[in-house]
Amino acid sequence: EAQVTQNPRYLITVTGKKLTVTCSQNMNHEYMSWYRQDPGLGLRQIYYSMNVEVTDKGDVPEGYKVSRKEKRNFPLILESPSPNQTSLYFCATGDWGTSTDTQYFGPGTRLTVL
Amino acid sequence: QQQVKQSPQSLIVQKGGIPIINCAYENTAFDYFPWYQQFPGKGPALLIAIRPDVSEKKEGRFTISFNKSAKQFSLHIMDSQPGDSATYFCAASFEYNFNKFYFGSGTKLNVKP
Numbered sequence: 001e002a003q004v005t006q007n008p009r010y011l012i013t014v015t016g017k018k019l020t021v022t023c024s025q026n027m028n029h030e031y032m033s034w035y036r037q038d039p040g041l042g043l044r045q046i047y048y049s050m051n052v053e054v055t056d057k058g059d060v061p062e063g064y065k066v067s068r069k070e071k072r073n074f075p076l077i078l079e080s081p082s083p084n085q086t087s088l089y090f091c092a093t094g095d096w097g098t099s100t101d102t103q104y105f106g107p108g109t110r111l112t113v114l
Numbered sequence: 115q116q117q118v119k120q121s122p123q124s125l126i127v128q129k130g131g132i133p134i135i136n137c138a139y140e141n142t143a144f145d146y147f148p149w150y151q152q153f154p155g156k157g158p159a160l161l162i163a164i165r166p167d168v169s170e171k172k173e174g175r176f177t178i179s180f181n182k183s184a185k186q187f188s189l190h191i192m193d194s195q196p197g198d199s200a201t202y203f204c205a206a207s208f209e210y211n212f213n214k215f216y217f218g219s220g221t222k223l224n225v226k227p
Contacts, residue, residue, distance in 0.1 A: 004157075031212065042120070042203055042217035043158070050213060058214060090157050096212045101148070105157030 002027050004106040006091050012112045013081060021076045021109050023091030027102075031094040032074040033058070034066065036087040037108075043090065049074055081113040117141060118206050120218025127194055128226050135189045135221045137204035142185070144206040144216075149178060149189050152201045152220075161202075162189075165209060194225045 007022045025032065033048035035058075045058030049068040063085055065077040078085060091106040120137045127133045137147075148163035164171045164178040164187065171178045175192040191198055204218040 033215070035215075035217075040123075040219055042116075042219040043205075043215075044217070045215055048213055050211065056213065059216070092157075094212060096146075096209075101160065101163050103148070103160040105159065108155075108157050 002102075002104055004091055004093055004104045006089075006106040006109050008109060009107065010110050012114065014114050015082055016080050019078050019081060019111075021078075021089060021091075021111070023074045023076065023106060024072050025074075025091075025093045025104070026072065027093055027095070027104065028071065029093035029095045029102075029104075030071070032068065033092045033094070034064070034074070034076045035090045035092065036060065036085075037090060038087050046076065046089075081111075083113050085111065086113045087111060116219065117216040118204060118218045120204050120221060122221060123219070124222045124224070126224045126226065129195060131194050131225070133191050133194055133198075133223055133225070135202055135204070135223075136186060137188065137206075137218050138184075138186045139206050139216075140185065141206070143208060146207045146209045146212065147178070147180065147187050148205050148207070148215075149176070150203045150205065152203065158203060191223075194223075196225050196227050199223055199225050 004025045030051045034046040035043040044060045047066040049055045089109045094103040149161045150158035151161045152158040162173045177190040180187045201222045207215045
C-alpha cells in the first residue's frame, strides 16, 4: 500500500527550539515536497526535491531547511521556530509518467509555536 | 501575490446538483493543472489533472474544463453526493519537470442530502 508517513502528527513547541518533522515514503518516488496549509491561503510550497541530494526552494522557504540523503526520507527542519510558522504541514511525493499521474500527501503535522 | 485564484470560497448544493469551482492563472508557462480533494483531518488527494492539449477531461463524475485563451479552468462534479463534501483545491505547475506547484485558496463544498 502506497504510504507517506509524517512524524510527529501534532507538536506544540516554543520559539527558538529547533525541531524536525520527518517524512518517509514507500513508493520509491524521486520527487518529494513540503507544503504548509493556512486558512484562506491554500497550500504553499516550502521546498521540493527532485532526487537524492537535489533540493530547491519553493514559494515560502524562509525559516526552513530540508535534506534528502536517502530517497525515502525528506525531513523538514525548523532551526529557530517562530509563531508565524504555526501551521499545518504536509509532505508529498509524486511521479508523473506518460500514462498516469500519481501524487500522495502525508496525513499532516499540526505545529504550534508559542 | 497568489498565482492561482480560486472561487468561490464556499459552495452549498443539493444532492444531485452540479457544483462548479473555477480557477484562473496568469503565468502562461503553466501547463499542468491538477485538482485535489481534501477531507477534514486528512491530506489532499489528487483527483484529476489536465494538460492544455485538451479542453476537457472526465474521470467518473469529475470533469475539468480548460480554456487556454482565458487562462481559466474549472471542476464540475456531476450528480454530486453528500460524500463529495470536502475542500477542493486547484493548482498549476510545469510539465517539463513538475517541480513547483501553486495552489488556489480552496473551496469548501457542502452537498446537502
